Amino acid sequence: MNLHKxxxxxxxxxxxxxxxxxxxxxxAAFWKGTHPQSHIETIDxxxxxxxxxFQPENLGLTEVEDGKFIVNMVASAFMYDFGKDxxxxxxxxxxxxxxxxxxxxxxxxxxxxxxxxxxxxxxMMVEPGHISRYETVMKNVGExxxxxxxxxxxxxxxxxxxxEVYE
Ligand code: CUA
Numbered sequence: 678m679n680l681h682k683x684x685x686x687x688x689x690x691x692x693x694x695x696x697x698x699x700x701x702x703x704x705a706a707f708w709k710g711t712h713p714q715s716h717i718e719t720i721d722x723x724x725x726x727x728x729x730x731f732q733p734e735n736l737g738l739t740e741v742e743d744g745k746f747i748v749n750m751v752a753s754a755f756m757y758d759f760g761k762d763x764x765x766x767x768x769x770x771x772x773x774x775x776x777x778x779x780x781x782x783x784x785x786x787x788x789x790x791x792x793x794x795x796x797x798x799x800x801m802m803v804e805p806g807h808i809s810r811y812e813t814v815m816k817n818v819g820e821x822x823x824x825x826x827x828x829x830x831x832x833x834x835x836x837x838x839x840x841e842v843y844e
Pocket of ligand 1: 829
C-alpha cells in the first residue's frame, strides 16, 4: 500500500499527540497525585483530635475576628460533627451574618465524603488523611442545606446540616 505523503504526516502527528496526551494524563494522575491544593495538609484519620482544629471543643463555628469565622467539622459515616452546644446537644446548624467570610475546615475519620453547601460555591471532597479547606464570603441571606455528594455507604443520605445566613 502506498500512503500519500500528507496522510503519513497527519498519521504521525495524530499518533504523537495521542501519546503526548496520555503522558500528560499519566503524569497528572499518578506522579503528582490527584489531590487539589486544599488537600495539602495531612492528618491521621484515626486520631483527628490530635489536630487542634478538630478537638471536640474547637468544632463548629468560631468567630476569629469581626466578620471572620472558621467552621471546623469532622465527617464520618454518617454525620457531620459540628460539635455540641452549651446543653450538650449535637449542633446541626451554623448561623452567620450576611457578608461574613467563612473558612470551612473539614476532615474525614473513615471514608471519602463530600461537603457541599447547596446554593453556594462551597463544594469539597473530604478525604480521610487530608484536611479540606475552603474560604468564601456568604453573600446571600437564606438557609442552605449541607449535603454529602460522595456516595459513602448506606447512610449517605442521612448526612446533612444547615448553614443559615441572616441579615
Ligand atoms: Cu458521606 Cu455520602
